[in-house]
Amino acid sequence: MIPIAAVNPVAKLGAGLIVSLFLIVTIDWVSATTALLLELSIIAFMGIEPRRFWLRTLPVWLAAPLTALTIMLYGRYGGDVYFEFLFIRISDGSVELALATFLRVLAIGLPAVVLFISIDPTDFADGLAQRLRLPDRFVLGALAAVRMVGLFLDDWRSLELARRARGVADRGRLRRVAGQGFALLVLSIRRGSKLSIAMEARGFGGDTPRTWARESRWGAAEWITLIVGLLIGVAATVVAVLTGSWTFIAR
Amino acid sequence: MPAQGADTLETRAIHQMKGTKVTTTAPSTSTSTPLRSRFQWRVIDIVVASVIGVASGLIFVVWNVASSPALAPFAALLPGLQAVGGGFWLFAGVLTALVIRKPGAAIYGEVVAASVSALIGNQWGVLTLVSGLTQGLGAEIVFAAFLYANWRVSGAVLAGAGAGLAMAITDLTIWYVGAEVSFAIVYTIAAVVGGMLIAGLLSWLATRGLAATGALNRFGAGREIAKRV
Numbered sequence: 001m002i003p004i005a006a007v008n009p010v011a012k013l014g015a016g017l018i019v020s021l022f023l024i025v026t027i028d029w030v031s032a033t034t035a036l037l038l039e040l041s042i043i044a045f046m047g048i049e050p051r052r053f054w055l056r057t058l059p060v061w062l063a064a065p066l067t068a069l070t071i072m073l074y075g076r077y078g079g080d081v082y083f084e085f086l087f088i089r090i091s092d093g094s095v096e097l098a099l100a101t102f103l104r105v106l107a108i109g110l111p112a113v114v115l116f117i118s119i120d121p122t123d124f125a126d127g128l129a130q131r132l133r134l135p136d137r138f139v140l141g142a143l144a145a146v147r148m149v150g151l152f153l154d155d156w157r158s159l160e161l162a163r164r165a166r167g168v169a170d171r172g173r174l175r176r177v178a179g180q181g182f183a184l185l186v187l188s189i190r191r192g193s194k195l196s197i198a199m200e201a202r203g204f205g206g207d208t209p210r211t212w213a214r215e216s217r218w219g220a221a222e223w224i225t226l227i228v229g230l231l232i233g234v235a236a237t238v239v240a241v242l243t244g245s246w247t248f249i250a251r
Numbered sequence: 252m253p254a255q256g257a258d259t260l261e262t263r264a265i266h267q268m269k270g271t272k273v274t275t276t277a278p279s280t281s282t283s284t285p286l287r288s289r290f291q292w293r294v295i296d297i298v299v300a301s302v303i304g305v306a307s308g309l310i311f312v313v314w315n316v317a318s319s320p321a322l323a324p325f326a327a328l329l330p331g332l333q334a335v336g337g338g339f340w341l342f343a344g345v346l347t348a349l350v351i352r353k354p355g356a357a358i359y360g361e362v363v364a365a366s367v368s369a370l371i372g373n374q375w376g377v378l379t380l381v382s383g384l385t386q387g388l389g390a391e392i393v394f395a396a397f398l399y400a401n402w403r404v405s406g407a408v409l410a411g412a413g414a415g416l417a418m419a420i421t422d423l424t425i426w427y428v429g430a431e432v433s434f435a436i437v438y439t440i441a442a443v444v445g446g447m448l449i450a451g452l453l454s455w456l457a458t459r460g461l462a463a464t465g466a467l468n469r470f471g472a473g474r475e476i477a478k479r480v
Contacts (some may be wrong), residue, residue, distance in 0.1 A: 097429030112376020145301035
């Protein structure tokens with residue numbers, strides 16, 4: 001079993017970006033298939049519960065055929081044309097591109113989503129500030145706001161109850177959601193202003209160098225994660241170039 | 252002697268700090284220089300920008316699911332027209348910039364929103380951050396071109412257009428590579444129009460509304476409205 005949950009989120013982010021980078025520059029079914037097979041064989045050993053895996057990756061499985069359909073109908077044409085209607089033109093070329101697109105969306109999307117399943121916001125922020133050296137005031141400010149999501153949900157429920165008590169909850173669902181969303185934004189900005197005063201009062205944003213309660217570790221596992229990402233990308237590219245199907249996107 | 256010992260400890264601590272730290276402390280205490288303070292981020296700027304980013308990210312999450320069925324009729328009407336709905340993924344940067352009025356606010360707001368969208372889970376994973384970065388940059392460039400001085404409706408709408416253009420470029424290179432030129436042109440125009448109306452105009456109206464409630468009293472955007480009343 002691969003203990004992917006324990007890997008530094010920055011390494012997961014990096015590995016996902018590396019794989020994507022190799023797959024973005026080409027549009028062909030060989031590189032996408034190679035990458036997809038390698039990715040699926042690794043994902044199989046990650047020990048993700050099947051239910052969780054399918055639930056989280058469901059949007060990718062839906063998006064892949066839809067994007068492919070768009071390309072099949074409106075993609076660049078070539079070879080025999082099978083069907084033509086207004087802007088729609090299905091041809092050998094567009095069918096081939098659609099197949100490549102389908103596999104490519106899966107190959108880019110699946111690892112991107114799977115690598116993000118187990119990321120905890122606090123670990124992510126620690127990694128971004130300590131490892132990538134992003135400005136700590138901004139990273140911790142964002143983390144504080146992310147931690148307020150639970151409060152947002154409570155507020156939303158309170159707003160709903162308040163509107164129901166006033167007897168204005170049953171009129172036009174869309175308008176109600178928009179109005180309630182705006183009220184929530186006002187509430188959260190007010191709360192953010194208060195929070196910033198509290199943070200400043202405790203020395204946040206001061207001039208003394210920051211120390212960290214939780215150290216963001218970087219060791220062999222993180223390097224291996226990055227190297228595996230690199231290897232998948234290189235393997236997909238090499239196989240595609242050798243079979244002569246590697247196609248640069250801006251040809 | 253003990254006093255001197257404490258002294259050396261203190262000086263050592265100061266020496267351990269980076270040279271840059273010492274130089275940055277000087278201007279922050281003298282906030283009288285107008286240019287410096289106008290472009291400097293206060294703690295409240297950071298926290299409220301983050302809150303707006305996170306709240307926008309939650310709206311992104313809803314739109315991630317709702318966009319496909321909602322935009323299907325547009326795509327059927329004219330291929331590429333679905334990009335007009337992309338504006339609901341572009342407003343975070345423009346809205347944050349209009350409220351905070353600091354350099355980098357558009358990029359920051361859009362990236363925070365994209366991070367929330369990716370952390371909760373969507374079909375683009377890590378690449379959501381790439382989109383967030385480019386879309387934020389598209390709006391940021393426009394605000395920067397006005398030297399961070401145009402926060403009127405014209406600046407907002409143009410920033411929305413910039414974000415829309417950035418979205419079209421990103422989407423057409425990452426997802427719709429094999430598309431025909433006509434599709435790419437329709438997609439780009441639709442993205443720019445959607446960006447202008449939803450990300451630009453709507454964000455500007457939202458900022459005015461927020462200012463009217465008094466929630467932005469500690470920001471330039473809020474004080475401007477208060478003066479007018």
